[in-house]
Amino acid sequence: MRRKRIPEGQGQPCRAAVPGSPALLELVRVSKHFGRPPHQTVAVRHLDIAIRPGQFVTLIGPSGCGKSTLFNMIAGLLPPDPDGTILFGGEAQRGGALLGRVSFMPQKDLLFPWRTVLDNATLALEVEGVARRTARARAGALFPEFGLQGFERHYPHQLSGGMRQRVALMRTFLFERELILLDEPFGALDALTRTIMQRWLLDIWARHRRTVIFITHDIDEAIFLGDRVLVMTARPGTIALDEPIDIPRPRDAEVITSAAFVAIKRRLLAILERESLKSFAVVPP
Amino acid sequence: MTRLLRSPAGACAMLALAWFVLVPLLRVPPLILPSLPAILRDAFSVWPALLAGFLITMLETVLGFLLGAGLGFGAGAAFAYAGWLERAMLPLFVASQTVPVIAFGAIVVIWFGNTLFAKIMIAFYLTFLPVTVATIRGLQSCDPERLDLMRGFGSSAWQRFVKLALPSAAPVIMVGLKIGIALSLIGAIVGEWFGATVGLGVMLLQSLYFEQTARVWVLIIACGGMGATLTGAISLTGRRFIWWRPG
Amino acid sequence: MKMLISILPACGAIVVLLVLWQMAISFFGVPDYILPGPTAIADSMGHSWRMLGSSLVVTVEEALLGFFVGAVIAIFLAILMVLAPAIEVASLPIVVALNSVPPVAFVPLALIWFGLGIWSKIGIAALSVNLVVLLNTLGGLKTPDSAAVDLLRSYGAGRFGVLWRLRLPAAMPALVTGLRIGLPRSTIAVIVAEMLGAYTGIGQIIYQSTAQVDYLTVWAAIFVAVVASLVLYGILVAIDRKLVWWS
Numbered sequence: 001m002r003r004k005r006i007p008e009g010q011g012q013p014c015r016a017a018v019p020g021s022p023a024l025l026e027l028v029r030v031s032k033h034f035g036r037p038p039h040q041t042v043a044v045r046h047l048d049i050a051i052r053p054g055q056f057v058t059l060i061g062p063s064g065c066g067k068s069t070l071f072n073m074i075a076g077l078l079p080p081d082p083d084g085t086i087l088f089g090g091e092a093q094r095g096g097a098l099l100g101r102v103s104f105m106p107q108k109d110l111l112f113p114w115r116t117v118l119d120n121a122t123l124a125l126e127v128e129g130v131a132r133r134t135a136r137a138r139a140g141a142l143f144p145e146f147g148l149q150g151f152e153r154h155y156p157h158q159l160s161g162g163m164r165q166r167v168a169l170m171r172t173f174l175f176e177r178e179l180i181l182l183d184e185p186f187g188a189l190d191a192l193t194r195t196i197m198q199r200w201l202l203d204i205w206a207r208h209r210r211t212v213i214f215i216t217h218d219i220d221e222a223i224f225l226g227d228r229v230l231v232m233t234a235r236p237g238t239i240a241l242d243e244p245i246d247i248p249r250p251r252d253a254e255v256i257t258s259a260a261f262v263a264i265k266r267r268l269l270a271i272l273e274r275e276s277l278k279s280f281a282v283v284p285p
Numbered sequence: 286m287t288r289l290l291r292s293p294a295g296a297c298a299m300l301a302l303a304w305f306v307l308v309p310l311l312r313v314p315p316l317i318l319p320s321l322p323a324i325l326r327d328a329f330s331v332w333p334a335l336l337a338g339f340l341i342t343m344l345e346t347v348l349g350f351l352l353g354a355g356l357g358f359g360a361g362a363a364f365a366y367a368g369w370l371e372r373a374m375l376p377l378f379v380a381s382q383t384v385p386v387i388a389f390g391a392i393v394v395i396w397f398g399n400t401l402f403a404k405i406m407i408a409f410y411l412t413f414l415p416v417t418v419a420t421i422r423g424l425q426s427c428d429p430e431r432l433d434l435m436r437g438f439g440s441s442a443w444q445r446f447v448k449l450a451l452p453s454a455a456p457v458i459m460v461g462l463k464i465g466i467a468l469s470l471i472g473a474i475v476g477e478w479f480g481a482t483v484g485l486g487v488m489l490l491q492s493l494y495f496e497q498t499a500r501v502w503v504l505i506i507a508c509g510g511m512g513a514t515l516t517g518a519i520s521l522t523g524r525r526f527i528w529w530r531p532g
Numbered sequence: 533m534k535m536l537i538s539i540l541p542a543c544g545a546i547v548v549l550l551v552l553w554q555m556a557i558s559f560f561g562v563p564d565y566i567l568p569g570p571t572a573i574a575d576s577m578g579h580s581w582r583m584l585g586s587s588l589v590v591t592v593e594e595a596l597l598g599f600f601v602g603a604v605i606a607i608f609l610a611i612l613m614v615l616a617p618a619i620e621v622a623s624l625p626i627v628v629a630l631n632s633v634p635p636v637a638f639v640p641l642a643l644i645w646f647g648l649g650i651w652s653k654i655g656i657a658a659l660s661v662n663l664v665v666l667l668n669t670l671g672g673l674k675t676p677d678s679a680a681v682d683l684l685r686s687y688g689a690g691r692f693g694v695l696w697r698l699r700l701p702a703a704m705p706a707l708v709t710g711l712r713i714g715l716p717r718s719t720i721a722v723i724v725a726e727m728l729g730a731y732t733g734i735g736q737i738i739y740q741s742t743a744q745v746d747y748l749t750v751w752a753a754i755f756v757a758v759v760a761s762l763v764l765y766g767i768l769v770a771i772d773r774k775l776v777w778w779s
Contacts, residue, residue, distance in 0.1 A: 072433075075437045076436075076437070077433050077436055077437060099436055099437065099438075099439045100437070100438055100439015100440075101439070102437070104434075104437040106430065106433070106434060108430060110428075110430055110431050110434050112431070112448075112449070112452065113529040114452045114455075114527075114529045123435075123438070123448070124438040126448070127435065127438040127439065127440040127444055127448075128438070128439070155529065157529070175438065295625070296624065296625035296628040296629055297625070297629065299625040300625045300626065300629050303625075316644070317645065374545070382716065388723070388738055388750070388753070388754040388757060389754075391738060391739075391742045391750055392750070392751075392754075395747065467634065470634050471634045471635070471636050474634060474636050474637065475636055475724060478727075478728075485637075489637060489639075489640055490640070490728070492640060493639075493640035493643060493644070493728060493729070496644060498641075498644055501640045501641050501644065502641070504637060504640075505633055505637045505638065505641065506633075508633050508634055508637040509629060509630075509632045509633035509637070510632075512632040512633060512634055513632035516632065
């Protein structure tokens, strides 16, 4: 059983993760440098995160703080710097071992225009080696739940943005892995569609109960969806705050104006504003 | 209306109509432009040779094209994934394209004699480069974000090639194939000039020596017809398999 | 300077190829009529350089003249078609039909119309270049979307203003691509035409040398033609950078 170490702070206290159940994903002193000195940039520095199974964790931070870099590392697309470790299921992962072990949904839907909606949904399953018929059957069963019934034989260009996001989500959910990474999946949607999608996502998650890390830049969304919010600092990104969200589920729309919600939001806003200003400030050489 | 005109059939019809009407109307001398009925009469008078020539030339063109396209695709795929290979070999290939067709034709006949194979070789030589270049460009323009997506699923390089790179490259490769078949036809015709007895190229040469203007036009139309048919066949095949908009 | 360095690997490959060629010839004792070695070719070139030189000048003259004439007419026509869409619709059938016919099929016609002098070659070259440049330029002129055109019009720009400020710069990449495709085509078209009937020119030399079974001269002429084409192509690439500096 690993205890979470209190990481070096950036002047803000971090609450330790609740000890008890073993972490599904753990980052220990994970950093990422790009390029060589003197033109080197540090995307993230000394991240220490532990995620327990079944949690819905939201990640929020100012633009350019390295959120997407973090996801790329967890998905196995980028190696962390040598002095850090990523542990998955308790084992250290080296050199791309994570590829194919985590279900990753990038910001863009990246649907393949030459495939039908159904075949786009089964893309990850195909790569896994599942037989076409089985994959299609499995995907087909999910269509009603994702609100896409009847669109199996359509092509991506015939769908609206929200529907394409749902296809991408379906693809992500069909790839049955314990950990799901969602990178701002609702970012391109209008506010109205977004609220509907949020409630619908929580519904799905409650039923399938995977572990989710969800990146967003919207504070309301972060608090509404998550069991726990991680706030990243401006570049070089690190965790400024790890705040549990003790609002009971299921959460309905009115929860946004509740006292508990607003209290958390105030705390997050203060930190986020400070960190966002940093990206606009003139950095002394 | 534009759509109708743009279609080959529509364009042909319009052109035939204009030809039929304008030539007698403007009293164009037959040496410049014979009238449509005169051309049709001439075509009819030699229709067995015309048909045989058409089929032979088409055979040479298609076989040369298939060979060139097949190898071109293979070479293009190899070059796309082995950068060093591309840098060393591609300039040579581009240079080889500047070797004038007839120069190559003379050599090929010297090497392979006056056979069908020689004509196919010339057609192949001309098809090869456009298809190679198109394949390279198509495969290399694969969306890197989609590649990352596939990598995240734990895919193998072969899976990425078949499921992503190939479909992405298909539209560009299709353009290359269209260019290739047009060039293949040129190769077949020029190849026939170096000594053949049957073929559109042969008849073209004969009509030149005997200064038969009407025959020349018959052959121009025949060659044009073949060019349009072949390019159209490729377009149709393409449209069946490659109809999506890049997104 | 950078450009010179970038062609070094290709030059290296060419040198290696020449050396291997010479070695293979000597080693396998390949007879001259199949494939002469580079030294033998160089020797032949040395002997007949005067004849080769003057013929090359003629061929290059014809190709360049044809290229310019064809390109200028094509650009002019493309602009005309964009300014007056009715013209485009009317000429569409002709363009589509002409495009389907392989350019070589027109060579006998050009020879009948213009005789064996240089004008028939210039005509064929112009034709080969014309279609490519026309289609490319037309496509390029049409690329700006209606939002950009509306913006200019809101500033009070008339049709010419839109053409000059928006469409022409937008069309440059496509235009230059058309020119780059057109130049080798004009060279090849000229040489092919010379082969069928001419007083001088590289194509005629190749034809006569083949007839006289003087294969060394054939190869020498080919070599000269290739070098000339490459030089012309290189010039075009250099101009390309100047004309389309922002891409």
